[in-house]
Amino acid sequence: MKPAIYVRVSTVDQSLDNQLDDLKKYIQQRGWEEAVVYSDHGVSGAKDRRPALDDLLKAARRRQIDVVVCWRLDRFGRSLRHLLNVLQELEALGVGFISLNEGLDATTPAGRLQMHLLGAFAEFERARIQERVRAGLARARRQGKRLGRPPRRITSRELQLTHGLSLRAAARELGVSSTHVHRARRAAAEGSAKSNHSEPAECV
Secondary structure, eight states: OOEEEEEEESSTTSOSHHHHHHHHHHHHHHTOOOOEEEEEESOOTTOSOOHHHHHHHHHHHTTOOSEEEESOHHHHOSOHHHHHHHHHHHHHTTOEEEETTTTEETTSHHHHHHHHHHHHHHHHHHHHHHHHHHHHHHHHHHTTOOOSOOOOOOOHHHHHHTTTSOHHHHHHHHTSOHHHHHHHHHHHHHHHHHHHHHSOOOOO
């Protein structure tokens, strides 16, 4: 077996030594070859893209490793979606996966069953979230609430700067729709007319 070790810590002042010691001891006990170490030092597990993890996956795609061993699942990734995507890719490549602290060993039938259960739970949770989002949107519509982002307010300064431009050119310049520019100009014109109308007559 050609093993690869993956280790990660979130901050630069943390040490990788504890993870490495346990993982190297485990690999030695299994009688495997010396492992190639992929380490992300000071990198958040919430990130899908990490330099060492990317290199590990490249090695897996080139069939340079047979099994990936990590210290704990949260070292590999904190997003269940990302974690499962990576594990499914490794499985498709014929690369095993072992998480030492959880006792998860996808090189065994029992470990593969655990992986499928993790995937089923993740799919169930995704469906529940989608149901809650749809129910919340339907409730908001029934209550007459406006959905989506509020429209960006065009300032008087922006109107002045784009005064000589056509609606389409002004919209392109401001990054909004032509309708939005038209409404802003109309509101500004109406506001100016009201202001002029309300000014008291000058005494002579």
